[in-house]
Amino acid sequence: MPLTMTTCPFPTDDDADGDTLHEECGVFGVFGDTDAAIHATLGLHALQHRGQEAAGMVSTDGDQFHVLKGGGHVSEIFRAKRMPTLQGSAAIGHVRYATSGGTVMRNVQPLYADFAFGGLAIAHNGNLTNAMVLRETLVNRGCLFQSTSDTEVIIHLIAVSICSKVEDRIIDALRQVQGAYSIVALVKDALIGVRDPKGMRPLVLGKLDGSWILASETCALDIMGAEFVRDVEPGELVVITKDGLTSHRPFAVTRPRFCVFEYIYFARPDSIVENRSVYDARKAIGRELARENGVDADIVVPVPDSGVPSAIGYAAEAGIPFEFGIIRNHYVGRTFIQPTDKTRNLGVKRKHNANRPVLEGRRVVLIDDSIVRGTTSMQIVDMVRQAGASEVHMRIASPPTIHPCYFGIDTPEREKLLAANHSVEDMTRILGVDSLSFISLEGLYRALNIEHRDAKNPQFCDACFSGDYPYQNPDLALRTRRPSVFLHDQGSDVS
Numbered sequence: 001m002p003l004t005m006t007t008c009p010f011p012t013d014d015d016a017d018g019d020t021l022h023e024e025c026g027v028f029g030v031f032g033d034t035d036a037a038i039h040a041t042l043g044l045h046a047l048q049h050r051g052q053e054a055a056g057m058v059s060t061d062g063d064q065f066h067v068l069k070g071g072g073h074v075s076e077i078f079r080a081k082r083m084p085t086l087q088g089s090a091a092i093g094h095v096r097y098a099t100s101g102g103t104v105m106r107n108v109q110p111l112y113a114d115f116a117f118g119g120l121a122i123a124h125n126g127n128l129t130n131a132m133v134l135r136e137t138l139v140n141r142g143c144l145f146q147s148t149s150d151t152e153v154i155i156h157l158i159a160v161s162i163c164s165k166v167e168d169r170i171i172d173a174l175r176q177v178q179g180a181y182s183i184v185a186l187v188k189d190a191l192i193g194v195r196d197p198k199g200m201r202p203l204v205l206g207k208l209d210g211s212w213i214l215a216s217e218t219c220a221l222d223i224m225g226a227e228f229v230r231d232v233e234p235g236e237l238v239v240i241t242k243d244g245l246t247s248h249r250p251f252a253v254t255r256p257r258f259c260v261f262e263y264i265y266f267a268r269p270d271s272i273v274e275n276r277s278v279y280d281a282r283k284a285i286g287r288e289l290a291r292e293n294g295v296d297a298d299i300v301v302p303v304p305d306s307g308v309p310s311a312i313g314y315a316a317e318a319g320i321p322f323e324f325g326i327i328r329n330h331y332v333g334r335t336f337i338q339p340t341d342k343t344r345n346l347g348v349k350r351k352h353n354a355n356r357p358v359l360e361g362r363r364v365v366l367i368d369d370s371i372v373r374g375t376t377s378m379q380i381v382d383m384v385r386q387a388g389a390s391e392v393h394m395r396i397a398s399p400p401t402i403h404p405c406y407f408g409i410d411t412p413e414r415e416k417l418l419a420a421n422h423s424v425e426d427m428t429r430i431l432g433v434d435s436l437s438f439i440s441l442e443g444l445y446r447a448l449n450i451e452h453r454d455a456k457n458p459q460f461c462d463a464c465f466s467g468d469y470p471y472q473n474p475d476l477a478l479r480t481r482r483p484s485v486f487l488h489d490q491g492s493d494v495s
Contacts, residue, residue, distance in 0.1 A: 002063070003112065003119065006085050007105055008070025008077050020221055023110070025408075026050030026216040027123045027203070029092040029184035031191035031240045033211035037086035041078040043213070043220040048074055049268055050125075050216060051095035054108045058121035061088035063187050065119045069108045089211075092186045094123035106147040108340060110186070113155050117166055118188050120158065120229035124151040125216055126180035126201045127408035132475040134176065153177065167192060167239050171250040173291040178471050180407035182232075184214050198257040198470050199234025199405055200461055202273055205245075212240045217271040231274060234258075258374050258472040260460035261409065262450060264398045265306050265369045277307050281448060285439060286313025286367065286399045288447040293437035295365060295393045299358065299383075301325035303368040303380055308371045311367035320365065325358045325384065347380040360388030366433070370398045374418035394431060396438040399465040400424075406473050407461065441465055 037059050044055055056069035066086050070077035094109040097249050104298045110123040110297030128134075131150035134157070139145065143156045157173030166187050174181070180200035185192040193214040195203050206213040209225035215221060218228050232238060235251040240421065257264070262273050269279040288342030289310065302311035302318050305328060315322035329351055364384060371377050377394070384392050414420045418427060419438075428436040428448050441462065445453045453459065 003065045003067065003114070004085060005067040006069075006082060008068075008072070008082075025094055025096045025123075025125045026220075027092070027094055027125050027182060027184045027214070028216070028220055029090075029123075029186065029191050029193065029214040030208075031090045031212045032242065033089055033208065036089050036091040036211075037078075037083055039208065039211075039213075040086075040091040041074065041083070042223050043215055044074045044078070044093045044095050046220040046223040046268070049093050050266065051097040054096045055094060056096075056108045056110055056123075056306070057086055057091055057093040057221045058110045058112055058186055059086040059088040059091035060119070060121075060186060062090075062190055062211065062249060063090075065121065065186075066111060067110075067112055067121075069105060071105075071108070082231055090186060090191055092121055092123050092184045092191070094427075104148075107154045109149070109151060110184075111147065111149065111151055111155055112417050113159070115159060120155075120166070120307060121186045122151060122155060123184050124149075124154070125182045125203075125408060126196065127406060128153065128177050128179035128181065129406050129471050129473040129475055130178040132478050136478075150179075154181075154183075166190070167237065167248065170194065171237065171248070178474070180471075182216065192237065193232055193240075194237040195232050195234050195252045195355075197235035197251040198461070199274075200259050200470070202258075202262060202267070203232040205229045205232055206329055212245060213311060214238075214240075214455035217267055217273065219271045220267045222270070228272065257456050257458065257461040258443065259407070259409075260448070260462050261405075261464065264444075265316045266409075269309055272333065276448070282309035282397065283316075284447040284449075285444065286310035286315075287317040288438045288443045289367075289395055289397055289437075290314040290317035292440060292443050295395075295435060295437075296363065297365045297391070297393060298362040299323045300365045300367060301359070301384070303366065304328040304352070306369040307367045307397065310369065314365065314367055314395065318365075323355075323358045325362075325364060325387075325389075326353050326380070327353050327355055329353065348376055348383065351411055352380065352383065354383045354387035356387040361390055363391040364393065365393055368396055370401055371396055371418055371427070371431075372401060372418055374427065378430050385432065391434045393435045394437075396431045396436075397439045398439060399444060399462075400438050401464050403464050403467045405464050406469065406476070407463075407471075409464070410415065 028043035030039050054071045061065045091112050092438040103294050110121040112121045127342040128150040131153045138156045148229050154173050158169045161169040163169045163172050181196045183194045206221040206226040206287040231286050234256045237248045239246050263281040267273050267278045271278050300315035300322050302308040402420040460469050
């Protein structure tokens with residue numbers, strides 16, 4: 001199958017502290033649309049929060065495939081002069097957050113390969129926990145890998161499948177993998193979407209006039225005025241052709257374990273995720289946080305932007321005024337001067353500035369979504385103190401993050417997680433706050449309208465809080481036994 005490919009260089013990145021949890025990526029697909037590449041670009045713009053390191057798109061006109069990839073933001077890659085290269089009425093796209101050392105062009109998705117049946121492009125949100133085990137088997141079988149992405153494992157499994165139909169090859173491949181995945185795939189005459197049996201990552205289905213759309217979140221539909229049809233169900237595979245959509249249920253039925261952190265941080269607040277408004281969910285989390293961990297104070301201040309909805313809920317429940325005591329600079333950009341020892345700790349002030357007239361002399365409840373390493377939180381607290389706050393009480397809209405994630409979220413190793421190695425009392429001292437409290441795990445479930453967490457079969461994946469992982473991790477054991485052979489940056493890159 002003929003292929004044209006355009007690549008763009010990677011810009012310098014300056015995400016120095018790495019003190020936030022990063023969602024690995026977002027996916028988008030459209031079929032039967034004369035403006036497929038334009039609408040895919042709009043969809044990727046809306047999903048930019050899910051990955052800012054790199055983006056790519058593959059389109060097809062039914063004969064030839066066209067690829068455009070690059071490092072940076074969507075607006076930096078899909079410029080007007082490059083868009084004519086993305087011809088055709090079907091396209092898939094991907095935005096990516098890369099783990100340390102993983103941002104190289106060969107890892108930027110969608111990945112494309114030629115098969116006996118023709119070309120296939122694939123984009124993946126999530127992480128496979130047996131990718132290295134499968135990779136070793138495939139390499140021993142003679143497969144040659146071009147990237148360090150676990151997504152390429154799926155491509156090779158499709159290649160060696162003895163099934164005849166494309167969707168059957170994909171099913172055959174996915175029956176061998178384990179972990180989290182929401183996938184969009186493109187062949188010359190079909191768009192395919194699939195979620196893992198536990199539905200850990202989101203994928204929604206939409207329509208725009210006569211075209212079908214697959215996207216990680218509903219906000220990608222809203223940007224172009226598309227209609228939200230429904231969520232792709234856990235374990236469901238949909239095939240979209242010129243004749244319409246067909247649905248398949250090829251995997252064994254299991255209890256869903258959707259990632260609860262989508263409600264806390266990852267999804268955009270204006271999205272509807274699994275039939276819940278993310279914005280309403282975050283406000284409800286804030287209200288529950290106030291009920292569990294109230295404190296006498298003068299104002300409630302969010303750490304922008306992710307702490308805003310929870311702070312609104314907290315303030316309303318506590319009867320304390322909500323104020324923007326910290327202002328975020330939305331125009332920082334991706335490049336910046338290299339820090340010196342003297343200026344290294346000023347990074348947080350590039351993105352946030354204290355609103356002194358609001359904070360001075362006030363007792364402040366500071367609301368944030370989570371604490372990872374704690375370095376950014378320390379700097380934020382110090383900034384609020386320097387602005388004259390008389391007291392700073394930090395309230396966190398998630399339980400303590402004490403376990404790493406293996407399913408597509410860039411989480412530090414456990415020894416680098418502040419809450420995994422320190423008590424709340426210790427963290428209070430380390431962060432320099434007057435008090436520190438987290439919402440309880442049960443409180444988080446209550447905020448999401450679930451009366452009790454089922455300890456035997458949790459309704460969400462909450463492993464980063466509980467250590468109750470929905471899948472085993474064969475790669476972890478392999479990496480421990482053979483560290484010199486398999487080096488794994490947590491997330492979707494394996495090398």
